[in-house]
Amino acid sequence: MSSPLNQPIAQEPRRVFLGLAGSGLVAASTPAMAAGRKSNDASRDVSVMQAALALEHEGIAAYRLAGDIRSNSMSPQSSDIAQRRRAFRELHRSGCFVMPNPWDRGSARYLQALGFKALGTTSAGAAWSRARADGNLSLDDMLEHLQDIVDATAIPVHADFESGFAQSAAGLADNLRKAVDTGVAGISLEDASGIPSNPVRDIASSVARLRVARAVLDGHGSDAPLLIGRAENFSAGNPDLEDTILRLRAYAEAGADVLYAPGITRREDIAALVNAVRPKPLNVLVGPGTALTFDDIASLGVRRISVGAALARSAWGGFMRAARSIAEDGRFYFGRPASGRELNSFFKLSTETPSSVTANILGRVEFRLGEGPLLEIRKGSVEITFSSGDAVFTWSEDNWREEAAMPFANFCRYVCDGAIVLAET
Template identity: 40%
Template sequence: MLAERHKTFYALHQSGCFVIPNPWDIGSARMMAASGAVALATSSAAFAFTLGRPDMGRVTCEEALKHAEDMVRATPLPVSGDFENGFADAPDAVAETIRLAAEAGLSGCSIEDTMMVGDNPAYDFALAVDRIRAAADAARSLKQPFILCARADGVMNGVYDLDEGIRRIQAFEKAGADMVYIPVPPGPEELKRVIASVKAPVNALAAGPLTKLSVSEIAAIGARRISLGSMIARVTHGAIAEQMDAIMKDGDFTKLSAAASGSRINAMLEAGAGNGMEKQHE
């Protein structure tokens, strides 16, 4: 039942640390579930790649919601949505996106503070906070637990520094966010600063310098959740590029020997489906 998934997802954020991988289709979701994941999250970039589009604002709200429904159906695990800037600028419109996300069966979602245009400029501080406040109010009005993760993406996008990112997540916490997130701080020491700056749970992204750390090391710093973003999708696309370069440029098929066996993939797909095999969500 979806209600149990929502409760499970909420409980995961109350203590400890867990990894939340980001599938891009039903098959990758089931393989991640079969590998032992306890929850999943969509990735706007990884999903855009499946549509043959670049990352950053190229997926519509309708497409993201349909994709979210597919991910919810794919496995018995709770799912959170990467909903970029909420597909809107105005706070009321972002609040409506939260309600739609819940209707799609999601147990939470993340909202960014940068616009999906050009070089992704940040929203004005006051507007960024108002957007999260409206999203938090919408989440609290639901009849289910719903984890709202407020993202300060300007550090990653190079539009503001870590001090400003911390100022923003502190304000997002006060505005009602359940979790805060500054994608890719420069290193472990900066992640420690982020975590120490708030009482809310903090999401860490396994990318950049943090890939040098283990799950236990990131957990020891104090992160509550570790997401993979589009990293697994990028590894997969890197394999496509590498294999095709070898075949088309060098006429070499030997790298294909690294392929997983069909039986292993079949077994993981079946195991990952659990009770969710091709079922509509409740």
Template identity: 50%
Template sequence: MPISLADKRATFRRLHESGCFAIPNPFDVGSAKALAGIGFKALASTSAGFAWTIGKADNRVTIDDVCTHLSALCAAVDLPVNADFEGGFAQEPDKVAVNVARGAKTGVAGLSIEDSTGDAAKPLYDRALAVERIKAARKAIDADRSGVLLTGRCEGFLVGQDDLTMVIDRLCAYADAGAECLYVPGIKTREQITAVVKAVAPKPVNLLIGASGLSVKEAADLGVRRISVGGSLARTAWAGFMRAAKEIAEQGTFTELAKGYPGGDLNKMFR
């Protein structure tokens, strides 16, 4: 019997109460079903991974694109899905609220709002505005009692503003504004991770691991609650695709195709 949306959301909240879990990022329905079949407890969308599937660059998709994608992911699996909701697809807090309410209706169990502007000259929203945007998202989620878990993201380390004191100050402000999970993509060292975990405790922290780094156990020992991989699974898939395609185009040979995942196994997985 399909799991109800209320159950998915309740399960997602329980996962954040103790321990540490990996929340991998599928980029389409097929990859979501594959990850669910492997045994993960929850999934998260990836803005970049999804954008590439429709031939767009990261941060160039529309809210229509994303909501259609999220609805498909949530309908495809009996697992909670967390949405990479970028910056809420708006600048003004009231418009962020409208979009968050729409995002919640796709069936997600959680969603994140980040503070990057997309403007290289001023890559982060002013602190006060960034806080108001989180408050607006919180209000929108609470308005329909959806139970969607709100994650507040500070993008400082991804845009060259890697002052950990500044980042932690923002995270604490986002927590006070209603964010229930905190996320700083780009932190890597044990010292950085430990500082963030301690600063926002007891609220849970999401850690991004995009390549070799800490294991789940090592991250758990530092107090991390959730580990996501962003667009890394999508990049891995594209790596195999591009190697094989370039070999055909440039050398006229087909040896890379032998490394593909068995078609029979894929058919069995998607029955």
């Protein structure tokens, strides 16, 4: 039987691309139920409702196991970490997903609330947040950052672990064990040397280092983090596709679970890498200025898309333009700033909201099923339960149980706007 990794990319709803937790709950409802239509078959109605309730209870149980995302310090348990790692591994088996890259706790929490299924750290974004240049964080700085992002969220976190912060095999192994202990679900090891005159290590030494990493992770059993092998040719200014393919194939043979060559941007080059490393999954980095869409990249057979430091650069860009307008022109131009009220609402709700609440819908509140049209939730009382990225609404109408899901960030915006009013507890 062929591996799922050998199968063509499925045309999945955009909710899958965004990674919205809870989408299975909504999708499991029959079309008649989703559209609010009634069935004359009472026994089938009962069966459908029981199935939906079972899925809801499973989702709530999994959420509680994962730990409440609305806690300032999650301190995830070992069972939660194992669950995250299994989920991360499963994401790489088929289809394509986006793994955005936060740079601090707040950005991580917000990306999770948009419904993404996994996050990846960015060494550059982390360094800039600490007033350092990329590549200038110490091992302790990096471990602290990884722990911070893991603790701030309830979904898998992939670690940009640069070159491992060690030259010797023993030092590399020790550092990798420390990275594993932070609870990350994946660890990338790049072949950059840090030497300007020779920025990329030779293949033999890079393979040897990946074998050390493979041995360390194998020591953690079946729920170990994924190992990502990175070939830095293109990002280091050496756009040699043939050598990059040789490296990625060698890294796959050395035990890398996922392959990654940052700096590859052309459609034909991406396709060549996908074919070269198949059946193992390929990560593609997307940065500012790309003309490729999610669907374009997914159609090439790419399993995972990351954005590196692009989101951090976007945030810094807005800040720098506003600051320069004050310093250089005496003008107070802030572009399109986020609403302080909405941010306060989001962070307050993300830390203080219980796992389920009763609320009243007073204004227009909309949700979307897959890529279908926006549907409105009727006004009145609803029950809302929360997962790691979703708010799931349930209500009764004419003895019929209805439900809908939306990203937690959208729920917070509706609360901020007054369209949803939470009942006092």
